[in-house]
Amino acid sequence: MPHVIVKIWPGKTEAQKQELAEAVTKNVMEILGNSEESVSVAVEEVASERWREEVYLPEIAAQQDRLYKKPGYTM
Numbered sequence: 052m053p054h055v056i057v058k059i060w061p062g063k064t065e066a067q068k069q070e071l072a073e074a075v076t077k078n079v080m081e082i083l084g085n086s087e088e089s090v091s092v093a094v095e096e097v098a099s100e101r102w103r104e105e106v107y108l109p110e111i112a113a114q115q116d117r118l119y120k121k122p123g124y125t126m
Contacts (some may be wrong), residue, residue, distance in 0.1 A: 053079050054091045058106050061096040068094045102126075 053098050063071075072092040079090045097105050109126045111118065 052089050052091075053085055054085060054093070055079065056093045058095045058097050058110075060099050060102070063094075063096075084104060 054110045057075065058073060059068075072094065075092050076087060079085055080087060091119045111122060112126075115121070
């Protein structure tokens with residue numbers, strides 16, 4: 052039952068978010084072998100001025116050992 056949360060800055064269209072969710076779902080199905088019914092995808096918008104405190108520090112910097120793809124930036 053994979054549940055994927057994608058955090059992004061605001062400004063993407065609903066169509067872009069839907070396309071992203073569909074692509075993530077497809078890849079989860081292909082790579083992990085799950086059915087479409089078992090996959091859920093959420094998109095959370097986080098304002099750029101809150102990114103450091105709400106995303107970067109707690110979820111990226113503090114969890115380096117869990118990141119399979121690290122960002123190319125630091126804050």
